[in-house]
Amino acid sequence: MEFIDLKSQYQALRTQIHTRMQAVLDHGNYIMGPEVQELEGRLASYTGASDCITVASGTEALLIALMAIGIQPGDEVITTPFSFIATAEVIALLGATPVFVDIEPDTCNINATLIEEKVTPRTxxxxPVSLYGQPADMDQINAVAQRHGLSVIEDGAQSFGATYKGRKSCNLSAIGCTSFFPSKPLGCYGDGGAIFTSDRNLAEAMREIRIHGQSARYVHTRVGVGGRMxxxxxxxxxxxxxxxxxxLAQRxxxxxxxxxxxxxxxxxxxQRPDCEGVFxxxxxxxxxxADVQAELRERKIPVAVHYPAPIPAQAAYAKYGYxxxxxxxxxxxxRVISLPMGPDLDDxxxxxxAAAVLRVAAR
Structure with missing residues (x-):
């Protein structure tokens, strides 16, 4: 049994994948080829956002988004302590301070009711992170942001395809970001990611930042990165x-x-009643x-723990105050433990x- 069965997915899509990749090998445009623009158009239409900017990874998506809104050293960005390190990492890389707000016990997403008390003049x-594939309470988060003149960037690395009140993840705030890491619900065969916005000024900024801050070849209008997918x-x-x-239906x-x-x-x-997650x-x-892990390991059932420590408990982030x-x-x-999940997992x-988990729970 695979924790995430990418092999079966590949076999089901083998012809389509080979055809698509062969087309790239034939035309030879390995950087910014026509598939880049095609994918951006398809993804923008899927989410309902005006613009999609593909980038080198989900982490790069978050970094470019923060750069586009002008995050500087000394600024504060409110986020969750319960996420992959990349969420806080990009804030720290820009010299800003991640400010951690506790999570909801039932969804494990950031507790939107606790955000406003952490807002300061430096925020x-x-x-917010759409953890485990479902968005947080984005309406409440956006309302806090509007009252205080803040930007909202959804870290939707795990939630592309999810909905919140009928709206697609990555189009729930000023900027949405996602990842195409192979294990994600929509993954590639390496690193990749995308940024979504309906603000044309932000879209222009992020497109330029993605290619070393270029507005035209060798014309560098802003500081950028090498961030192309x-x-x-x-x-x-x-x-x-x-x-x-x-x-998604199978998940x-x-x-x-x-x-x-x-x-x-x-x-x-x-799962929130107003969300449809992608799991x-x-x-x-x-x-x-530990007992559950041992039981499943003995039965050759793979599991994972996302995440074994809060971000501010990590040594590199201790200075932000755990x-x-x-x-x-x-x-x-x-307490958390993630079980095998994927569209090709059979009943x-x-x-x-489930039987193995329940066997331990019954002890």
Whole structure:
């Protein structure tokens, strides 16, 4: 059993992937080739955003977004302590300060009701993460931002395809970012990412920053980075779009099956009633995580822990202040465990995983 079965996905899309990649090999435009523009148009249409800018990774997407809104040393950006390190990393790289707000115990997303009390005169932006594939309470977050003149950047690295109140993730705020890392719900075969906005000025800035701050060849109007997504990776994502909606439906069906098997017995990460998540991970919360891991390991069932420590507890981020103001995040790092999930996971495997978890829970 695979934690994420990319091999079966490849076999299902083998012809489309080969055809798309061969087209790139034939025309030879490996950087900013026609597939880049095609993918950007397809993704923008999918989310409803006016513009999509493909970039080299999900991390690069966040960095470019922060650069586009002018984040400077000394600024503060409010975010979650319960995420992959990249969320805070890009803030720190620009010399700004990540300010951590605790999470909701049921969704594990940033607790929007706690954000406003962390706003100071130095706050410039809020960066919520759509964790495990479902957005946070974006309306409330956007309302706080509007009251204080802040920008909102959705870190949708895990949630492309998800919806919040009928609107697509990555088009829920001024800027949305996503990742095409291979294990994501829509992944390529290397690194890749995208930024979404309906603000044409921001779109222009981010397109220039992506190519070393160029407005034209050798005309550098702003400081930038080498942040392009290569044409071959765009070709892979274009091929995977062919069955993306089917894959999302399968992920949701599998999650519902897990829910049924665990109902009343295992604490799962809750889906908001106004969200339709994409289940980048299917995550449960248990008090005896080590026992669950040992049981599943013995039965050759792969699991993962996202994430084993709050970001400010990491040595590189200790200077930003790890204290007891994020008790929920601290508790979740000790309890969460993610189970096998993917569109090609069969019902028998889901039942096998659930049975193993329940066997430990019954002890």
């Amino acid at each position: 410039r932006a809020i960066m 290569d044409t071959l990776q765009c070709a892979v994502v274009l091929a995977k779009l062919e069955r993306f909606d089917w894959e 949701r069906r599998i999650a519902a099956r897990y829910d049924d098997l665990f109902a009343g017995r295992i604490d799962t990460v809750r 980048a991970q299917y995550t449960i919360r248990v008090a005896n995580r 204290d007891m103001h994020i008790p929920v995040a601290g508790e979740m790092t000790r 028998a495997s889901v039942e096998r995983v």
